[in-house]
Structure formats: structure tokens, C-alpha cells
Amino acid sequence: MRDRSQNSDLLLERLMESTGDCEIENQTKWIEVQNELKQRLIAADDFTWKLPKHESEAAADGNDEKKEVLKYVGGVDVSYCKDDPSLACAALVVLILPTLQVVHQEYSLVRLGVPYIPGFLAFREAPVLLQLLEKVKANSPHFYPQQLIFVDGNGILHPQGFGLACHLGVLADCPTIGIGKNLHHVDGLTLNNVKQLLGAKPDLNLVTLTGSSGIIWGAALRSSPRSMRPMFISTGHRISLDTAITIVQMICRYRIPEPIRQADIRSREYLQKHRHVC
DNA sequence: GCGACAG
């Protein structure tokens, strides 16, 4: 048991350490890392909290009266500088339910050496995001979003079934939900495909993303009457798709979930205001 | 071979 875990850690360490110079070798290595981390992925609800209840349903539930209620939700995003693509600002915000007010925020202005390559976003963004999580855990543990983190990027809706939200969730050991603002084409999924399904009925705003192989990769959701554009929901870590969809729907003020929207807005602001110090 | 490809 422990041997297996240690071997796994050693392999990961070996794979993670090298900052190679050959693109194809790197990508091969990155895929090994993704497959290794994927073995630790939990694809079902695995947490102790429960969703906030409405009065109507609050009546009979003698069982989980002791369970804590989902209270703090984290959101992470990274913004980039227009004229200096290596300069970026990572943000972590923590919102409190049910008011969705931001109660904590953390920023990091960094230079990223790893380029963006479709399918490997995590190797560019995850390190700085994990650093922000560590900062909160050390300095403001009360606000550490251990219950749930929203990630700007996909979960299992990914060529290897292991996108940024999964990557971050496994390494931080927190439940995560991945939100894509654009569709990553995987297993035959296309935007026209989704549009067709959604367009069929005007009041149908949620469709399951089933690939050509029959695998369910996530869901497309039109959350706001003001925008016809759907978002793409996929599970990250320690949560089921059904639960993820339910929470997304209760946490949207605009097109995308409020934690991600806030992280997006604030990381951009912070970058504009502090880019001169780099 | 060509095109597609989260942020």
C-alpha cells in the first residue's frame, strides 16, 4: 500500500522535475504525468458538506443534521498581459454562500516559462494556482476553500480525461468543478453539435455532452437568459456531474459561475494596476 | 495530408 504510493510519488517527482527543451519529449512526459495523477482521481461525490436547503425540503432529514453546509466556494483564474505574454496574474477568490460576496482574495504576478499548448494548460497554470492555495492555507486558514473550488478550464472534458480542474483538484486534494467558456473538441464533440441540441427547444438550456464513443464528458449549460452562449461544465475531482450542475445553477449571477467571474475580473484589474513592477 | 485544439 505504502510502497505503491511512494513509487507513484517518486515517478511523479521524476516526471515533474525536468524542464526539457524538446517539445515532443515534454508532451510525452506530460501525458505520463496526467495518466499518473489520473489514478488518484475520484469521480464521485466525496465530501462531508451538504447543499444549502430550502425551507420546503428542510423538514424531514434526521440523518445529516450534523453535516456542515456548503459555505465557502473558491474560484481561480489567470489573466495575461497583452504586450508581454509571459507576464500573468493568477487570482484566487473565496465567496461566501448564499450572498456570493467575496470574503478573501489572493494574487500572484508571475512570469510563466511554459507555453500554452491545448491539452496541457495545467502545466502552465496549475503551479501558480497551487502556490496561491498554499498561501491561504498558511496565512488565512479560515478561508481556505477546502469544500469546493471552481476552476477556469475543463475537468475531464479533455483529450486524456484530465484537464486543469482535475489536475488542481488532485494535487490540492479538494473537490473541483471545471468550467470552459469554449468547447474543447474531444471525442467528436463540436459546437454545432451542441447548438443543434440546445436550439431544438428554446427552453432547453442544459444538454449532456456525449461523445461519439458514448462517453459522457460533461454538460453544456445556458445559465443566463441574457446570453445564448453556453458554458461547458465538467467534473474536476471528488464530485459527480449531477452535483456539479446543481451547484453551478445555484451560483450563477451572469453567464458563468460567480467565483470564476470574480477571479477573472479581479485578476485582470490586478494585472493592469501592477504590471509596471515587473 | 489537412484541420481542430480549454486558457
Add this chain to the structure above:
DNA sequence: ATCTTGTCGC
């Protein structure tokens, strides 16, 4: 991701 003003509508 980012480049970018106005504009149509509630």
C-alpha cells in the same frame, strides 16, 4: 488569453 466602441434592449 488578448486586440476593442458602440450599440441594442430591459
